[in-house]
Amino acid sequence: xxxxxxxxxxxxxxxxxxxxxxxxxxxxxxxxxxxxxxxxxxxxxxxxxxxxxxxxxxxxxxxxxxxxxxxxxxxxxxxxxxxxxxxxxxxxxxxxxxxxxxxxxxxxxxxxxxxxxxxxxxxxxxxxxxxxxxxxxxxxxxxxxxxxxxxxxxxxxxxxxxxxxxxxxxxxxxxxxxxxxxxxxxxxxxxxxxxxxxxxxxxxxxxxxxxxxxxxxxxxxxxxxxxxxxxxxxxxxxxxxxxxxxxxxx
Amino acid sequence: xxxxxxxxxxxxxxxxxxxxxxxxxxxxxxxxxxxxxxxxxxxxxxxxxxxxxxxxxxxxxxxxxxxxxxxxxxxxxxxxxxxxxxxxxxxxxxxxxxxxxxxxxxxxxxxxxxxxxxxxxxxxxxxxxxxxxxxxxxxxxxxxxxxxxxxxxxxxxxxxxxxxxxxxxxxxxxxxxxxxxxxxxxxxxxxxxxxxxxxxxxxxxxxxxxxxxxxxxxxxxxxxxxxxxxxxxxxxxxxxxxxxxxxxxxxxxxxxxxxxxxxxxxxxxxxxxxxxxxxxxxxxxxxxxxxxxxxxxxxxxxxxxxxxxxxxxxxxxxxxxxxxxxxxxxxxxxxxxxxxxxxxxxxxxxxxxxxxxxxxxxxxxxxxxxxxxxxxxxxxxxxxxxxxxxxxxxxxxxxxxxxxxxxxxxxxxxxxxxxxxxxxxxxxxxxxxxxxxxxxxxxxxxxxxxxxxxxxxxxxxxxxxxxxxxxxxxxxxxxxx
Ligand SMILES: Nc1ncnc2c1ncn2[C@@H]1O[C@H](COP(=O)(O)OP(=O)(O)OP(=O)(O)O)[C@@H](O)[C@H]1O
Ligand SMILES: [Mg+2]
Numbered sequence: 001x002x003x004x005x006x007x008x009x010x011x012x013x014x015x016x017x018x019x020x021x022x023x024x025x026x027x028x029x030x031x032x033x034x035x036x037x038x039x040x041x042x043x044x045x046x047x048x049x050x051x052x053x054x055x056x057x058x059x060x061x062x063x064x065x066x067x068x069x070x071x072x073x074x075x076x077x078x079x080x081x082x083x084x085x086x087x088x089x090x091x092x093x094x095x096x097x098x099x100x101x102x103x104x105x106x107x108x109x110x111x112x113x114x115x116x117x118x119x120x121x122x123x124x125x126x127x128x129x130x131x132x133x134x135x136x137x138x139x140x141x142x143x144x145x146x147x148x149x150x151x152x153x154x155x156x157x158x159x160x161x162x163x164x165x166x167x168x169x170x171x172x173x174x175x176x177x178x179x180x181x182x183x184x185x186x187x188x189x190x191x192x193x194x195x196x197x198x199x200x201x202x203x204x205x206x207x208x209x210x211x212x213x214x215x216x217x218x219x220x221x222x223x224x225x226x227x228x229x230x231x232x233x234x235x236x237x238x239x240x241x242x243x244x245x246x247x248x249x250x
Numbered sequence: 251x252x253x254x255x256x257x258x259x260x261x262x263x264x265x266x267x268x269x270x271x272x273x274x275x276x277x278x279x280x281x282x283x284x285x286x287x288x289x290x291x292x293x294x295x296x297x298x299x300x301x302x303x304x305x306x307x308x309x310x311x312x313x314x315x316x317x318x319x320x321x322x323x324x325x326x327x328x329x330x331x332x333x334x335x336x337x338x339x340x341x342x343x344x345x346x347x348x349x350x351x352x353x354x355x356x357x358x359x360x361x362x363x364x365x366x367x368x369x370x371x372x373x374x375x376x377x378x379x380x381x382x383x384x385x386x387x388x389x390x391x392x393x394x395x396x397x398x399x400x401x402x403x404x405x406x407x408x409x410x411x412x413x414x415x416x417x418x419x420x421x422x423x424x425x426x427x428x429x430x431x432x433x434x435x436x437x438x439x440x441x442x443x444x445x446x447x448x449x450x451x452x453x454x455x456x457x458x459x460x461x462x463x464x465x466x467x468x469x470x471x472x473x474x475x476x477x478x479x480x481x482x483x484x485x486x487x488x489x490x491x492x493x494x495x496x497x498x499x500x501x502x503x504x505x506x507x508x509x510x511x512x513x514x515x516x517x518x519x520x521x522x523x524x525x526x527x528x529x530x531x532x533x534x535x536x537x538x539x540x541x542x543x544x545x546x547x548x549x550x551x552x553x554x555x556x557x558x559x560x561x562x563x564x565x566x567x568x569x570x571x572x573x574x575x576x577x578x579x580x581x582x583x584x585x586x587x588x589x590x591x592x593x594x595x596x597x598x599x600x601x602x603x604x605x606x607x608x609x610x611x612x613x614x615x616x617x618x619x620x621x622x623x624x625x626x627x628x629x630x631x632x633x634x635x636x637x638x639x640x641x642x643x644x645x646x647x648x649x650x651x652x653x654x655x656x657x658x659x660x661x662x663x664x665x666x667x668x669x670x671x672x673x674x675x676x677x678x679x680x681x682x683x684x685x686x687x688x689x690x691x692x693x694x695x696x697x698x699x700x701x702x703x704x705x706x707x708x709x710x711x712x713x714x715x716x717x718x719x720x721x722x723x724x725x726x727x728x729x730x731x
Pocket of ligand 2: 041042085170
């Protein structure tokens with residue numbers, strides 16, 4: 001589904017990603033961990049097509065297509081979803097209007113008919129229940145005045161609405177309270193099937209109790225320096241990153 | 251970044267969608283301006299003596315006046331001898347049904363998306379459509395007449411209600427108010443007249459579509475709205491103009507008089523031809539709009555969405571004379587390409603316990619210039635006057651300009667004046683967030699801009715709000731950065 005080969009990227013003239021290789025197949029869950037500033041969000045943004053990040057080398061194919069040929073909105077409609085580490089606020093734009101446009105753009109891209117207002121609201125109710133998001137939030141402007149946790153919940157709600165094939169969750173667990181973490185994880189698990197895949201960016205093993213990864217990768221200074229099964233997360237939780245740095249001879 | 255700028259550029263460079271010239275026979279008089287021309291206009295309209303006198307007085311005064319000079323507007327020299335001051339569709343008969351109307355005219359309306367029939371049947375909106383200078387069709391007259399409401403063309407009002415005209419004409423905007431008001435007073439061709447009797451709530455939105463049509467014809471509309479004691483009316487003014495090369499002058503005057511406890515809501519969607527991407531052509535829009543809250547506890551609301559015209563100079567204002575009167579000015583002004591806008595309002599507090607609110611949202615794109623100019627004046631006797639002003643500017647790209655000039659003159663220490671101003675740039679991160687949800691940059695910009703303007707758009711009557719939203723998006727096609 002996703003094949004990243006020898007990817008280099010920079011921001012503001014500074015090299016951040018320095019040769020990433022990663023393959024994600026349908027049905028898999030990958031966790032990416034790593035110290036602050038190692039390039040996790042950068043990778044997520046490059047995948048989603050944020051033009052602040054300049055790709056200097058390498059290739060990415062998504063569903064067999066060259067991702068660099070696709071604008072960010074086309075990547076989204078191809079099924080790539082990014083749950084932002086810091087979701088932005090869009091004052092005055094109602095969640096309902098925003099999501100209705102988003103959902104219908106996806107449908108148009110697939111040559112499906114746009115949803116009627118009634119069908120859309122029905123879909124919204126269904127998905128709201130799935131992530132147990134407060135109705136009052138969806139009546140407000142996009143993320144405006146939402147608490148940190150509410151914003152994260154709202155990201156997963158949008159994911160539920162759009163049903164992506166590849167979901168990249170950038171620290172969705174940060175800021176969620178204990179109950180919300182369980183609910184959100186549960187939502188993500190419900191959306192999982194053998195045709196889609198998930199990349200979890202997280203700092204904490206705790207999330208991986210709920211959403212069990214098939215692979216755990218450590219991103220360090222722009223490179224994936226270690227990949228293993230879910231047990232790696234426990235090891236990191238226990239020992240931190242120093243031992244990895246040592247292994248790398250630093 | 252490059253790509254986004256390019257896209258934003260493309261989005262704002264889309265051509266004006268309402269640009270077409272309809273082929274209606276037009277009866278025009280020779281171009282140029284002198285007393286003789288004014289006498290001809292008055293005679294053609296079969297006006298009573300007092301009207302001719304009003305016009306001549308204004309004309310003579312205008313001759314002594316100078317075109318105002320503005321810090322923020324660049325206005326080319328206007329040759330008044332090159333302008334045709336009167337044009338009317340030649341078929342002037344009053345129609346019983348739409349079948350009798352020039353089909354070409356009906357097609358024009360259709361292109362504008364306002365088929366009269368549908369308006370008539372579906373929306374419950376009475377339409378007094380002005381093409382060039384003479385009203386062609388008025389609907390729903392009977393319903394209104396039952397309640398004693400007068401809604402007709404200005405010329406008709408001069409004929410049938412000369413007493414009202416004589417009493418109120420020039421009350422809010424005197425003939426010598428300013429250069430363009432004087433010019434309008436001298437040569438105005440037609441417009442709308444509204445009178446709501448005491449204790450009457452107008453059951454429908456009154457709507458007029460203005461449209462400049464004949465080539466080289468200056469447009470001088472005159473609108474007068476009188477709301478008698480305890481009455482209510484909501485008035486809609488909307489316009490689109492066909493594309494052409496020469497600049498066209500538009501100098502309208504709107505006067506509102508609200509008597510005791512009367513409430514008037516005046517909403518405008520202005521979409522005159524803004525000129526092309528390079529700043530060629532477009533309408534010069536020099537409008538004088540003023541309302542007087544004459545009665546106690548009277549209310550006047552100006553709501554406007556301005557997206558058109560090459561140059562806009564416009565300050566819908568209120569004089570709060572009656573004690574406890576209330577005035578609001580809610581405005582969205584969008585400029586793109588080489589458009590220039592200098593708009594705002596004046597709130598003059600004279601009565602006690604008067605309250606005014608100003609919400610101005612400027613949106614600038616391309617190489618345009620967008621200024622807010624506002625005056626809040628509290629007269630010495632205006633005890634407990636209150637004003638709240640909020641002026642926001644949104645910039646799309648870095649080649650446009652936004653300026654805010656708030657003037658405050660307070661003559662009474664018991665008043666409370668609050669002013670807030672913000673300037674922001676449309677966020678790339680907001681656009682990217684929308685993109686990531688499958689929404690194209692073009693749609694994202696439209697959405698974000700509409701969100702920004704929502705507070706004002708929400709004040710518009712429903713059908714206008716929808717139109718205004720589309721207009722904001724269309725007008726920006728080709729412009730964000
Ligand atoms: N827009 C930007 N301008 C300048 N530097 C940036 C920008 N975005 C990211 N960086 C830098 O790139 C590096 C990688 O940042 P990134 O956000 O990818 O880290 P991360 O692994 O997601 O960290 P965290 O765990 O703290 O979220 C950091 O040093 C960061 O300061
Ligand atoms: Mg990060």
